[in-house]
Amino acid sequence: MIVARRRPIEDRxxxxxxxxxxxxxxxxxxxxxxxxxxxxxxxxxxxxxxxxTLASYRSALGSSEFVAMMQVTGIFVTASVAGxxxxxxxxxxxxCEGERRRLPGAAIVRAIVLVGWVLPGVVIGIxxxxxxxxxxxxxxxxxxxxxxxxxxxxxxxxxPALVWVTIANIxxxxxFSMIMQYAGxxxxxxxxxxxxTVDGAGALQKFRYITLPMLRGILLINVVLITIATLNTFDxxxxxxxxxxxxxxxxxxxxxxxxxxxEFQFGRGAAVAVVLMLIGLALSACYARMLQKERAA
Amino acid sequence: xxxxxxxxxxxxPKLPLPPTPSRKGRGSFGSSSPSSSHPFPLAFSPSLLRxxxxxxxxxxxxxxxxxxxxxxxxxxxxxxxxxASLSLRPMAELFAFPPHLIPxxxxxxxxxxxxxxxPLALYLLNSVKLVSATVLCALAIAIPSAYALSRLRFRQPAxxxxxMLGMLAVQLISPLVTALPLYRWFSALxxxxxxxxLILVYVALSAPFATWMLTGFLDxxxxxxxxxxxxxxxxxxxxxxRVLLPVMLPGLASTAILLxxxxxxxxxxxxxxxxxxxxxxxxxxxxxxxxxxxSVSTHLLAAAAILSALPAMLTFIVLQRFIVGAxxxxxxxx
Numbered sequence: 001m002i003v004a005r006r007r008p009i010e011d012r013x014x015x016x017x018x019x020x021x022x023x024x025x026x027x028x029x030x031x032x033x034x035x036x037x038x039x040x041x042x043x044x045x046x047x048x049x050x051x052x053t054l055a056s057y058r059s060a061l062g063s064s065e066f067v068a069m070m071q072v073t074g075i076f077v078t079a080s081v082a083g084x085x086x087x088x089x090x091x092x093x094x095x096c097e098g099e100r101r102r103l104p105g106a107a108i109v110r111a112i113v114l115v116g117w118v119l120p121g122v123v124i125g126i127x128x129x130x131x132x133x134x135x136x137x138x139x140x141x142x143x144x145x146x147x148x149x150x151x152x153x154x155x156x157x158x159x160p161a162l163v164w165v166t167i168a169n170i171x172x173x174x175x176f177s178m179i180m181q182y183a184g185x186x187x188x189x190x191x192x193x194x195x196x197t198v199d200g201a202g203a204l205q206k207f208r209y210i211t212l213p214m215l216r217g218i219l220l221i222n223v224v225l226i227t228i229a230t231l232n233t234f235d236x237x238x239x240x241x242x243x244x245x246x247x248x249x250x251x252x253x254x255x256x257x258x259x260x261x262x263e264f265q266f267g268r269g270a271a272v273a274v275v276l277m278l279i280g281l282a283l284s285a286c287y288a289r290m291l292q293k294e295r296a297a
Numbered sequence: 298x299x300x301x302x303x304x305x306x307x308x309x310p311k312l313p314l315p316p317t318p319s320r321k322g323r324g325s326f327g328s329s330s331p332s333s334s335h336p337f338p339l340a341f342s343p344s345l346l347r348x349x350x351x352x353x354x355x356x357x358x359x360x361x362x363x364x365x366x367x368x369x370x371x372x373x374x375x376x377x378x379x380x381a382s383l384s385l386r387p388m389a390e391l392f393a394f395p396p397h398l399i400p401x402x403x404x405x406x407x408x409x410x411x412x413x414x415x416p417l418a419l420y421l422l423n424s425v426k427l428v429s430a431t432v433l434c435a436l437a438i439a440i441p442s443a444y445a446l447s448r449l450r451f452r453q454p455a456x457x458x459x460x461m462l463g464m465l466a467v468q469l470i471s472p473l474v475t476a477l478p479l480y481r482w483f484s485a486l487x488x489x490x491x492x493x494x495l496i497l498v499y500v501a502l503s504a505p506f507a508t509w510m511l512t513g514f515l516d517x518x519x520x521x522x523x524x525x526x527x528x529x530x531x532x533x534x535x536x537x538x539r540v541l542l543p544v545m546l547p548g549l550a551s552t553a554i555l556l557x558x559x560x561x562x563x564x565x566x567x568x569x570x571x572x573x574x575x576x577x578x579x580x581x582x583x584x585x586x587x588x589x590x591x592s593v594s595t596h597l598l599a600a601a602a603i604l605s606a607l608p609a610m611l612t613f614i615v616l617q618r619f620i621v622g623a624x625x626x627x628x629x630x631x
Contacts, residue, residue: 010533016445027501034478118613120562232471235564284466
């Protein structure tokens with residue numbers, strides 16, 4: 001073995017990775033640094049020069065608007081994640097059990113759920129807007145009139161609007177959780193269930209003591225990923241409510257956008273964007289740790 | 298219900314450690330458990346169900362599963378069907394009371410009006426251009442990167458996992474965060490409203506994901522294959538292009554499909570970096586269309602929504618098996 005010889009140039013990984021690194025450095029890494037820099041300025045719009053100051057953070061994070069927005073975002077994210085996780089798990093269990101019994105149709109159900117996930121977010125927003133139309137053309141308005149409710153408010157009152165935006169987001173994201181957990185359930189050895197059946201365990205016990213512990217790793221990863229995805233939600237809310245009524249459904253991404261492009265508070269918007277980035281980075285770090293644990297297991 | 302059973306079950310999962318799943322667990326469920334008739338996880342009162350004969354028991358379980366299938370399919374299909382129904386109605390039927398899911402006088406007029414009388418066709422064309430350029434460029438960058446990560450030895454192995462994890466983190470930060478400084482630069486450089494610049498940003502957003510997926514697919518190809526090619530005198534590049542790429546064509550295809558679907562739905566970046574309506578991709582264009590429409594043109598908006606979702610939906614439906622396979626593989630591997 002000759003160690004001292006130079007490696008041939010084609011054996012060097014960084015040569016092959018150079019285009020990717022170059023692209024990410026200019027269009028990803030540097031913007032992240034730059035947004036941090038901008039968050040420390042009093043920039044107003046794209047063109048004007050700015051001075052360095054910490055006032056952006058003070059005014060952005062100290063305002064009552066920010067607190068209200070974080071509350072809205074918190075409710076939206078928590079409820080979405082819980083809903084997607086639970087419905088994803090139910091559907092995954094349903095499809096798995098159907099496949100185990102060799103009942104035809106499991107693949108079709110799986111595909112139908114996934115279609116919602118494939119649609120562009122804007123289209124999902126428009127679809128739900130049409131469903132929830134409060135005038136005569138809305139089917140939900142018709143359905144609630146059958147139940148005796150006159151002039152129902154779906155998107156025009158603050159609390160219902162937040163509820164429906166969350167429901168639409170659960171509708172959108174359930175497919176991803178379903179697919180992850182479906183894949184996880186497929187790796188559980190069937191022998192475990194057989195042994196439990198022999199010992200007389202019921203279905204709920206099997207779920208509690210076999211499926212859940214075996215899925216633990218995947219569930220944690222799933223939670224992190226859908227938390228991040230929900231936190232970054234922007235495209236679906238815009239056509240659905242635009243953040244309204246008032247600011248009742250203004251989640252963090254919409255808030256940043258409004259600060260920068262409607263209120264021309266670039267520095268303050270960047271400060272909130274840095275908050276979003278830090279939450280994303282923290283969750284990514286969690287994700288990375290879990291992934292390494294999963295691999296080690 | 299007997300009292301001691303939960304304790305037995307509690308010890309159950311500890312028995313078959315270590316938890317390395319046997320390969321059997323992946324495909325043939327039926328053959329390894331033909332006799333078990335427990336309705337996991339649907340029966341909620343096992344004690345009652347045990348009174349029934351195993352056959353009735355099993356039948357009830359299957360009926361419950363199909364009931365579940367119907368509920369789930371309705372929840373996920375109904376919104377789409379409703380919008381499709383709106384898009385097929387003449388204007389007079391929009392406010393019909395009671396509403397019918399199946400239009401009484403179905404017409405394709407809304408589609409014709411939207412395609413001819415609005416810029417939607419242009420938006421669709423823009424999207425097709427942006428998506429195909431992005432997929433091609435992202436693959437061109439991701440293929441050599443994936444080769445390096447799968448086949449080449451890193452001096453410090455820790456560096457390799459750092460690269461892999463870094464690429465993962467990149468996907469998890471909202472594009473809105475990077476779009477803000479990009480908007481400033483592009484304004485200063487006169488690159489706002491440039492499709493080429495937009496494609497570069499798209500590629501930066503999708504190349505890490507493509508690299509991550511392709512690395513997984515390459516790892517599954519035996520090294521012996523490209524070693525044989527190199528013994529025959531191929532350079533690494535030749536072995537990649539002539540030997541590895543043809544073998545991993547299915548992997549390339551599913552990566553391309555997933556990239557295309559996600560780029561088709563890409564919204565924030567074009568929303569921020571484009572200001573000229575005639576350059577909009579369909580995701581931004583349809584929002585513009587929505588804000589200019591009113592309740593008497595609901596059928597037009599519905600037709601526009603269907604049209605802008607159709608390419609992604611068709612791609613998905615036709616290539617469904619591919620995609621689900623790629624997704625589940627990715628989910629297990631991470």
